[in-house]
Amino acid sequence: MSKLQIVILSSRMTYLYIKSLHLIFVITWFAGLFYIPRLLVYQIEAHNKPEPDKSILLNQLKLMTKRLWTIITWPSAILATLFAIWLLILQPAWLQQSWMHVKLAFVVLLIIYHLKTGFIISELDRNVVKWTSNGMRLYNEGATLILFSVVFLVILKSALSWITGVIGLIVFALILMILFKIYKRYRSRQSE
Numbered sequence: 272m273s274k275l276q277i278v279i280l281s282s283r284m285t286y287l288y289i290k291s292l293h294l295i296f297v298i299t300w301f302a303g304l305f306y307i308p309r310l311l312v313y314q315i316e317a318h319n320k321p322e323p324d325k326s327i328l329l330n331q332l333k334l335m336t337k338r339l340w341t342i343i344t345w346p347s348a349i350l351a352t353l354f355a356i357w358l359l360i361l362q363p364a365w366l367q368q369s370w371m372h373v374k375l376a377f378v379v380l381l382i383i384y385h386l387k388t389g390f391i392i393s394e395l396d397r398n399v400v401k402w403t404s405n406g407m408r409l410y411n412e413g414a415t416l417i418l419f420s421v422v423f424l425v426i427l428k429s430a431l432s433w434i435t436g437v438i439g440l441i442v443f444a445l446i447l448m449i450l451f452k453i454y455k456r457y458r459s460r461q462s463e
Contacts, residue, residue, distance in 0.1 A: 303344025
């Protein structure tokens with residue numbers, strides 16, 4: 272094997288390792304962003320419980336949320352971002368492609384979603400409840416929409432027309448809303 276082949280193979284292996292690490296931390300970041308709003312739903316509902324249940328539940332749920340946020344979600348967000356930047360350094364041509372511009376716009380939305388989630392956690396830590404449990408369940412779908420959008424953009428790249436992509440995203444959002452309403456009716460029937 273020539274030196275050039277070794278360099279090319281080494282460069283390709285570096286790219287694949289960095290891509291793998293980026294994907295791993297994106298997955299753990301989303302895992303945190305999917306589960307934290309669920310914990311926040313339980314915190315919101317715990318505020319309506321009588322004592323001592325309220326205090327016991329809130330203390331445990333706040334601890335679980337804090338650990339998930341500080342040990343998994345934030346570090347994953349940082350590492351996913353750092354490995355993404357590294358990938359862009361290795362593949363600068365991606366920055367010239369329109370699908371990457373759209374993907375980066377969704378990443379900005381994801382970061383905003385992440386920061387907003389942190390703000391909601393802070394409010395609930397101070398026992399400031401501005402959300403209903405159903406509102407928080409609906410909020411939780413924001414990460415799902417972003418995930419679907421990014422995965423389809425990365426896999427299909429320019430093969431997906433913008434019109435098809437937007438229509439697909441709207442249809443998916445409508446399906447989520449319908450499923451949310453069905454679940455809401457189911458929960459209200461269960462509590463009767």
